[in-house]
Amino acid sequence: MKDIVITGMGATTPLGGDLASTWQAMLAGESGVVAIPEEWANDLAVRIAGYVKVDPSEKIDRVKARRLDRNTQLALIAAEEAWLDAGLALGEDNTIDPERLAVCLGTGIGGLHTLLGNWDVYKEKGPRRVTPFTIPMLMANASAANVGLLVNAAAAVHAPVSACASSNEAIALAVDQIRLGRADIIVAGGTEATIHPLPIAAFAQMQALSKRNDDPAAASRPWDKGRDGFVLSEGSAVLVLESLEHAQARGAKIYGTVAGAGVSDDNHDIVQPEPNGNGQSAAMLKALRESRLSASDIVHVNAHGTSTPQGDMTEAGSIRRALGAAADRVVVTSTKSMTGHLLGAAGALETVATVLALKERVVPPTINLIDPEEGLGIDVAANETRQLPEGDLAALNNSFGFGGHNVAVALTNANVNR
Numbered sequence: 452m453k454d455i456v457i458t459g460m461g462a463t464t465p466l467g468g469d470l471a472s473t474w475q476a477m478l479a480g481e482s483g484v485v486a487i488p489e490e491w492a493n494d495l496a497v498r499i500a501g502y503v504k505v506d507p508s509e510k511i512d513r514v515k516a517r518r519l520d521r522n523t524q525l526a527l528i529a530a531e532e533a534w535l536d537a538g539l540a541l542g543e544d545n546t547i548d549p550e551r552l553a554v555c556l557g558t559g560i561g562g563l564h565t566l567l568g569n570w571d572v573y574k575e576k577g578p579r580r581v582t583p584f585t586i587p588m589l590m591a592n593a594s595a596a597n598v599g600l601l602v603n604a605a606a607a608v609h610a611p612v613s614a615c616a617s618s619n620e621a622i623a624l625a626v627d628q629i630r631l632g633r634a635d636i637i638v639a640g641g642t643e644a645t646i647h648p649l650p651i652a653a654f655a656q657m658q659a660l661s662k663r664n665d666d667p668a669a670a671s672r673p674w675d676k677g678r679d680g681f682v683l684s685e686g687s688a689v690l691v692l693e694s695l696e697h698a699q700a701r702g703a704k705i706y707g708t709v710a711g712a713g714v715s716d717d718n719h720d721i722v723q724p725e726p727n728g729n730g731q732s733a734a735m736l737k738a739l740r741e742s743r744l745s746a747s748d749i750v751h752v753n754a755h756g757t758s759t760p761q762g763d764m765t766e767a768g769s770i771r772r773a774l775g776a777a778a779d780r781v782v783v784t785s786t787k788s789m790t791g792h793l794l795g796a797a798g799a800l801e802t803v804a805t806v807l808a809l810k811e812r813v814v815p816p817t818i819n820l821i822d823p824e825e826g827l828g829i830d831v832a833a834n835e836t837r838q839l840p841e842g843d844l845a846a847l848n849n850s851f852g853f854g855g856h857n858v859a860v861a862l863t864n865a866n867v868n869r
Contacts, residue, residue, distance in 0.1 A: 459537025713737025756785025
């Protein structure tokens with residue numbers, strides 16, 4: 452079975468415009484959640500969100516940017532960072548065989564700003580004023596397709612859409628494609644940009660969002676008794692995955708290894724997780740089996756941990772069920788306590804955080820965990836970083852999405868060379 456290694460990573464998030472600033476903010480326990488500055492938020496029950504700290508127009512040609520939804524703009528920023536971080540070139544200097552290069556980039560919703568913005572144009576100014584770029588801007592595969600054009604990928608371009616599990620599913624798909632011999636190198640990850648009054652109002656009507664408007668930084672608080680919902684955020688995270696042989700042949704630096712992934716579905720409800728977490732446990736167990744790891748090999752879990760009353764406790768139980776007694780030695784965290792919930796980009800960002808946690812042997816904290824739920828049954832890195840031991844390390848990153856989608860990605864520090 453081929454080893455799949457990570458050779459490049461990029462991110463643009465509420466914690467920072469690039470990966471380095473995002474990671475340092477995570478280790479410092481900073482929050483990227485802020486009050487929504489736009490006037491349209493004044494009428495909403497929820498007036499907080501996690502904004503990306505970069506202006507896409509500073510990173511992308513202005514003419515091109517006008518023909519891209521924000522969803523795609525963020526994806527291109529993260530993808531370019533990951534590609535260059537992998538020691539690869541763009542344009543005429545790109546020497547990667549396009550027939551052996553693919554893209555797997557997920558999103559939960561797609562070009563929402565384009566859809567709603569052009570509907571406003573239609574109502575106010577009529578059909579002739581709607582931009583002809585509307586469809587290629589709003590379609591859910593637009594971000595993946597544009598990243599494919601950026602890196603010159605011709606093997607395949609995939610755009611998984613499975614709500615909040617989308618980008619972890621993209622990573623799982625990328626691993627499969629490389630192991631099946633369909634590509635040697637894949638740009639994988641996710642993107643999301645949904646900070647807009649309609650989705651915020653809709654999520655709020657579902658009672659899914661935190662209403663802690665007076666203290667945004669404290670709103671996302673996984674496993675704390677005072678949690679009242681997740682925080683909607685935007686951003687993108689992207690990884691460059693390669694077969695070990697391909698990476699070694701070009702002398703690439705290696706951050707770590709994607710050992711495998713497990714995918715399942717709750718088959719229970721379109722929104723609520725299955726109460727016993729059986730589908731979640733199944734995904735974790737499948738990831739372990741595919742990776743040829745045992746529960747005792749796992750030292751860390753980056754949890755889905757959205758800060759919802761039911762979801763957090765369900766996941767705590769599913770981690771315990773999947774790992775058994777070995778869960779006592781596992782450090783669990785939820786970086787969503789700092790970033791908020793990036794929906795379709797969440798899994799990729801948390802995979803990046805898990806890779807760095809293993810490489811640097813330090814787990815970012817779960818901030819705002821002041822009054823933990825009783826009987827939690829897992830060891831959470833509450834409010835402080837936690838050190839990981841020396842030696843060979845393995846971890847799981849969980850992503851669960853509306854529709855019952857469950858994806859667990861297994862990662863190790865094998866093959867790290869710098």
